[in-house]
Amino acid sequence: MAEARYETTTRTVEEVSVVLTLTAEETRELRRIVGEAESTPAGLSILSALTFATHVEPDSDMYTHDGVAYQLTARYRDEEGDVWKFRRNPDNPREVQAQTAPVLDGHWDEFTLPTVVRKYGPLCRVG
Incomplete structure (x- = not known):
């Protein structure tokens, strides 16, 4: 489509x-x-x-969702007070994975940044 x-x-x-x-x-x-x-x-x-279309790699430190730019090296607090950090999915660099912080086992949630924003947003940068 x-x-x-x-x-x-x-x-x-x-x-x-x-x-x-x-x-x-x-x-x-x-x-x-x-x-x-x-x-x-x-x-x-x-x-x-x-x-002659070219493949463009996304900027590794920034991600824009619904007009809001997120710094992937920063942490963000949701409406419930949980803190999240994000990274590009190693298998799909255009997708950004979410992780609640702190996480001891290094597990990355199934959520993407857009899912976290939709379910728990808006997000506020905390560092």
């Missing part, structure tokens, strides 16, 4: 990007449509991006 979202990146200047998440079939169809369209600089740029 096709999905699109706007993302804002702040650098020296602010720019807005549209990120498309497409299946392989949707990518082929969009590539076909754009390839058949009139050749404009924007159309050629889109076709090039679809043809």
